[in-house]
Amino acid sequence: MKRRFHENYHPTEQQRSLFPGISGNAVNGLGETRRRQPTPLYWFDPDTIPHGRLQKYFYENAERFEGKRAVTSKMADQRGPENLDPVAALCQQDTPQNFASRVKEFALSHEADLVGITEMRPEWVYAGHAVNEKWIVMLGLGMDQRELAKGPPREEDVSSADEVSRQYNRAARAAKALANYIRGLGWAAEARTGPMSGDMTMIPAAIEAGMGQLGKHGSIINDTWGASFRLSAVTTDLPLLSDAPRDIGVDDFCTRCQVCSSLCPPDAIFADKQTVRGELKWYVDFDKCIPYFNDTLGCGICIAECPWSLPGVAPKLTQKMLRRRSR
Numbered sequence: 001m002k003r004r005f006h007e008n009y010h011p012t013e014q015q016r017s018l019f020p021g022i023s024g025n026a027v028n029g030l031g032e033t034r035r036r037q038p039t040p041l042y043w044f045d046p047d048t049i050p051h052g053r054l055q056k057y058f059y060e061n062a063e064r065f066e067g068k069r070a071v072t073s074k075m076a077d078q079r080g081p082e083n084l085d086p087v088a089a090l091c092q093q094d095t096p097q098n099f100a101s102r103v104k105e106f107a108l109s110h111e112a113d114l115v116g117i118t119e120m121r122p123e124w125v126y127a128g129h130a131v132n133e134k135w136i137v138m139l140g141l142g143m144d145q146r147e148l149a150k151g152p153p154r155e156e157d158v159s160s161a162d163e164v165s166r167q168y169n170r171a172a173r174a175a176k177a178l179a180n181y182i183r184g185l186g187w188a189a190e191a192r193t194g195p196m197s198g199d200m201t202m203i204p205a206a207i208e209a210g211m212g213q214l215g216k217h218g219s220i221i222n223d224t225w226g227a228s229f230r231l232s233a234v235t236t237d238l239p240l241l242s243d244a245p246r247d248i249g250v251d252d253f254c255t256r257c258q259v260c261s262s263l264c265p266p267d268a269i270f271a272d273k274q275t276v277r278g279e280l281k282w283y284v285d286f287d288k289c290i291p292y293f294n295d296t297l298g299c300g301i302c303i304a305e306c307p308w309s310l311p312g313v314a315p316k317l318t319q320k321m322l323r324r325r326s327r
């Protein structure tokens with residue numbers, strides 16, 4: 001397949017000099033057969049992580065676009081989980097089923113495009129961090145694939161980074177609105193928003209909550225939005241009911257497809273599943289991806305070009321894959 005993006009990309013000497021003495025894949029647990037909590041890797045306080053100098057390089061690169069484009073100001077607008085309403089004194093009661101329905105209805109009428117619920121698990125929480133609530137409500141915010149497909153920025157061009165920033169903002173608003181709704185019912189609730197990683201990794205929770213399956217490009221694929229959506233979440237003690245993981249045929253499709261791995265400029269996407277912290281799964285080479293990601297303010301080629309992400313395609317692909325399975 002023909003490469004259309006930055007053929008023969010190689011990281012600059014400047015970025016190479018910023019790598020620490022440890023591989024990001026080692027931090028991630030690539031090749032480790034024992035289950036363990038994830039270790040903070042990227043999008044944390046850069047002074048606390050081995051790859052913090054590379055993260056600072058991203059920030060500096062983003063500032064280059066200041067004045068020419070709105071990316072950095074939009075990034076700054078992405079709101080953290082602070083300033084939530086107080087928890088109401090009266091703790092309302094209802095069945096878990098009814099609360100789950102009410103939460104979903106509220107989320108879908110307050111910007112979320114997808115919603116799923118599951119129980120929190122310790123293995124999703126970063127080492128040294130804590131999530132105290134029992135349940136997690138995952139929210140999905142659809143992105144405009146046509147905007148994503150504009151690709152990495154070229155100086156004054158518009159690019160996928162603008163759309164990603166817009167949807168991170170929407171994801172933050174949706175999570176905060178839902179957390180405030182639950183707090184108004186008298187129950188603890190915390191909003192968990194990107195792009196900073198926060199206390200937990202969200203993709204495994206989204207998969208457990210029935211939102212989709214992991215694709216070869218390391219992002220979750222949904223049967224409506226493909227890989228073209230962002231995540232945020234609310235953790236809460238409100239009694240809820242779990243959704244179940246759903247097989248929509250992504251695994252079978254990815255086994256035969258090579259679109260993302262062929263188009264990825266630094267060849268960061270493994271052709272086969274890898275063992276990571278005791279789990280066999282699709283995996284992206286962090287050390288190869290991150291310099292290109294930094295230079296392009298977020299890249300996203302693999303998500304935009306994934307066949308599932310094309311408008312209207314994911315529902316048809318799901319039907320086709322499941323029909324093939326039942327033969």
Ligand code: SF4
Pocket residue numbers: 215216217218253254255257258259260261302305306307308
């Ligand atoms: S581009 Fe193809 S291989 Fe990559 S995640 Fe999408 S479907 Fe899977």
Ligand code: SF4
Pocket residue numbers: 217263264265266267268269284288289290292293298299300301302303
């Ligand atoms: S985001 Fe990373 S893995 Fe995806 S295409 Fe870009 S460089 Fe490759």
